[in-house]
Amino acid sequence: KAGVTQTPRYLIKTRGQQVTLSCSPISGHRSVSWYQQTPGQGLQFLFEYFSETQRNKGNFPGRFSGRQFSNSRSEMNVSTLELGDSALYLCASSTLDTETQYFGPGTRLLVL
Amino acid sequence: SQKIEQNSEALNIQEGKTATLTCNYTNYSPAYLQWYRQDPGRGPVFLLLIRENEKEKRKERLKVTFDTTLKQSLFHITASQPADSATYLCALDMDSNSGYELNFGKGTSLLVTP
Numbered sequence: 001k002a003g004v005t006q007t008p009r010y011l012i013k014t015r016g017q018q019v020t021l022s023c024s025p026i027s028g029h030r031s032v033s034w035y036q037q038t039p040g041q042g043l044q045f046l047f048e049y050f051s052e053t054q055r056n057k058g059n060f061p062g063r064f065s066g067r068q069f070s071n072s073r074s075e076m077n078v079s080t081l082e083l084g085d086s087a088l089y090l091c092a093s094s095t096l097d098t099e100t101q102y103f104g105p106g107t108r109l110l111v112l
Numbered sequence: 113s114q115k116i117e118q119n120s121e122a123l124n125i126q127e128g129k130t131a132t133l134t135c136n137y138t139n140y141s142p143a144y145l146q147w148y149r150q151d152p153g154r155g156p157v158f159l160l161l162i163r164e165n166e167k168e169k170r171k172e173r174l175k176v177t178f179d180t181t182l183k184q185s186l187f188h189i190t191a192s193q194p195a196d197s198a199t200y201l202c203a204l205d206m207d208s209n210s211g212y213e214l215n216f217g218k219g220t221s222l223l224v225t226p
Contacts, residue, residue: 004155033212042218043156043201056206056213090155094212099144099205101214103155 001026004093004104012110018079025093033075033101035067037088047089049074060071078109086111115140118202118217125192125224133154133187133220135202142204145178145185150199150219159200160187 005024013019025032034046045058049068064077072093078085088108092101117136124130133143144163148156162169162178162185169176169188175188199219206213 010153029120031212031216035216043203043216045206045213046214048212058213092155099146099212100160101146101148101156101203101212102158103148106155 001028004091004102006091006104006107008107008109009062009105012108012112013081014112015081015083017081018077019081019109020075020077021091021109023074023076023091023093023104025074025091026102029093029095029102030072031094031096032068032072033092033094034074034076035090035092037090037106038058038086043090046076062064081111084112085109114206114215115214116140116143116202116204116217118200119220120218121224125222127193127224127226129192131189131192131222131224133200133202133222135185135217136186137183137204140182140183140204144205145176146203146214147174147185147187148201148203148216150201154171156201168204189222192222194224194226197222197224 007022031050033048035043037043047066048056052068063079068074088106090106092103115138144199146161147159150156160176162176173190177186199221201216203214203216
């Protein structure tokens with residue numbers, strides 16, 4: 001089975017712009033979670049989707065949003081980018097019968 | 113507030129020795145705890161999960177203990193190898209009513225030297 005894929009792998013944006021990141025889960029996985037990883041804060045939970053519904057949301061401002069499509073692919077969007085949004089954004093997928101998260105390689109976002 | 117603490121300092125050990133990493137938590141009552149490995153520039157990879165009613169779990173050279181009274185998990189790598197060098201993260205579930213929401217520690221960097 002192919003693993004979790006994320007596109008793009010690298011992205012450079014400027015302050016004030018918006019960005020959309022994409023995640024394709026492992027085939028058959030219907031839960032998709034997003035995390036932000038920075039050297040200072042570590043891995044922080046953004047949100048989790050299952051069957052196109054957001055089930056959980058972390059403590060991030062409303063500029064961070066996401067959605068899931070009927071084929072379980074997910075996108076996350078960050079509007080009005082700030083310098084502090086520079087991070088590695090990781091997507092993870094899972095099935096209902098396991099708590100294990102399978103992570104993708106991440107999208108590294110640099111905001112200038 | 114809920115907090116997960118892992119040794120912030122890097123752990124340097126010699127090949128063949130046992131590496132022991134610590135994960136302490138406060139203000140949690142997790143149903144389970146997980147350990148992940150992360151290599152530079154890559155996403156975390158799942159290693160082991162231990163549930164609140166389990167004291168110990170093993171997988172090949174890996175062993176995890178879970179003490180809900182002390183609110184601590186220990187992660188052991190026996191007969192360590194240079195290939196074990198990576199950052200190791202512990203993660204606890206957020207006790208959500210539904211779905212998954214993991215809270216991660218900041219990780220401990222392990223360096224195994226020949």
